[in-house]
Amino acid sequence: MFAFFPTALAAQDTEQSNFIQIETPWARASIGTMRPSAAYFSLHNSGKKTVLIDSIMSEIAAKSSIHQTTVNVEGIGGMRLVKMIQIGPGESFEFKPGSYHVMLSELKEPLVQGESISLILIFGDASKKTFEVPVLSIGARNAGDK
Amino acid sequence: MKWLVKYIGATILSLTTLTGFGWWQIDGSAQKQQNQSLPAHLLRMNFLMTNHLGETVSPKQLLGKPAMIFFGFTYCPDICPNTLMEITSWVEALGKEVDSLKVVFISVDPERDDVESVAGYLSNFSPSIEGWRGSKNQLAIAGNSLGVKCKRVDTDNSDYSIDHT
Numbered sequence: 001m002f003a004f005f006p007t008a009l010a011a012q013d014t015e016q017s018n019f020i021q022i023e024t025p026w027a028r029a030s031i032g033t034m035r036p037s038a039a040y041f042s043l044h045n046s047g048k049k050t051v052l053i054d055s056i057m058s059e060i061a062a063k064s065s066i067h068q069t070t071v072n073v074e075g076i077g078g079m080r081l082v083k084m085i086q087i088g089p090g091e092s093f094e095f096k097p098g099s100y101h102v103m104l105s106e107l108k109e110p111l112v113q114g115e116s117i118s119l120i121l122i123f124g125d126a127s128k129k130t131f132e133v134p135v136l137s138i139g140a141r142n143a144g145d146k
Numbered sequence: 147m148k149w150l151v152k153y154i155g156a157t158i159l160s161l162t163t164l165t166g167f168g169w170w171q172i173d174g175s176a177q178k179q180q181n182q183s184l185p186a187h188l189l190r191m192n193f194l195m196t197n198h199l200g201e202t203v204s205p206k207q208l209l210g211k212p213a214m215i216f217f218g219f220t221y222c223p224d225i226c227p228n229t230l231m232e233i234t235s236w237v238e239a240l241g242k243e244v245d246s247l248k249v250v251f252i253s254v255d256p257e258r259d260d261v262e263s264v265a266g267y268l269s270n271f272s273p274s275i276e277g278w279r280g281s282k283n284q285l286a287i288a289g290n291s292l293g294v295k296c297k298r299v300d301t302d303n304s305d306y307s308i309d310h311t
Contacts, residue, residue, distance in 0.1 A: 028223060028227060030223075031220070031266060031267060031270070034263075035220055035221055035223070035263075035267075036221060036223040037223050038223040038224045063305075065301075067224070067301075069224050069225050074295070074311075075311055076295055076297075076309050076310060076311055077225065077309065077310065077311075078299055078307055078308070078309030078310070079222075079224070079299075079301060079307045080301075081301050097224055097225065097228040098224065098225050098228060101223070101224045103223055103224070104223075105223075105305065137270075138227050138231075138270045139227060139230070139231035139234065139270060139271060140231075141228055141231060141232075
């Protein structure tokens with residue numbers, strides 16, 4: 001038992017989840033449960049190693065995916081599934097409208113303005129980080145909106 | 147007011163439209179484009195759709211006023227609500243002058259967007275924004291007439307998105 005204790009502590013110190021700070025999280029209110037919604041936030045890696053975001057989950061949605069809105073040279077826009085996000089040491093990564101976002105679909109409950117949901121980041125080393133995300137109006141464009 | 151459609155005169159009808167991803171000028175996240183010239187004259191456009199009130203509408207409804215048309219779909223959780231809110235802020239800034247403008251949202255996803263869902267979606271934004279929904283064929287005609295492209299793209303296992311102008 002004592003032999004494992006220091007090992008467990010050491011493992012915690014190196015978990016990728018310990019090096020990520022989450023700033024300005026917010027999600028968009030949904031239209032009922034039939035239409036998907038989106039969540040946004042900034043991530044900062046304060047560690048000395050690259051951190052991988054493998055996936056994102058939420059209890060409120062049966063399906064959560066990392067998407068990127070893109071526009072090609074012809075002005076045609078669309079959404080693409082992003083398999084993994086890599087954040088270098090000291091770097092930040094932003095999820096924001098018109099760019100990277102967490103798409104929450106097959107909602108179990110609607111996202112209601114003024115309430116909050118929880119998201120779980122799952123890292124490349126399988127460590128996890130859960131955080132609260134306030135739900136803003138459907139027309140919100142950043143975390144400072146209502 | 148680059149984004150406004152210019153409609154000049156009773157007989158000389160011209161339409162320049164900010165279609166789809168008009169947010170590029172606000173967010174600066176897309177390449178800036180040259181003004182797209184539209185291939186068809188409003189009176190030569192021939193498509194029928196249903197608006198969010200259940201009324202039949204055609205390009206003739208766009209005559210007589212400058213019109214701004216936005217293409218989107220209600221299953222779009224990111225840029226569509228963002229742009230509609232942007233449009234809402236423009237429309238609100240116009241105050242009473244908004245009555246001299248026509249603002250139309252056209253769904254590019256008739257498979258999932260019926261008239262009721264378009265109406266429900268738009269109820270979250272300015273009441274000055276009309277929602278139009280047409281059959282797949284009518285949407286294709288509207289797209290060709292207005293110089294707008296849209297294409298279904300599979301995203302996840304059972305999901306799809308619409309790439310569009």
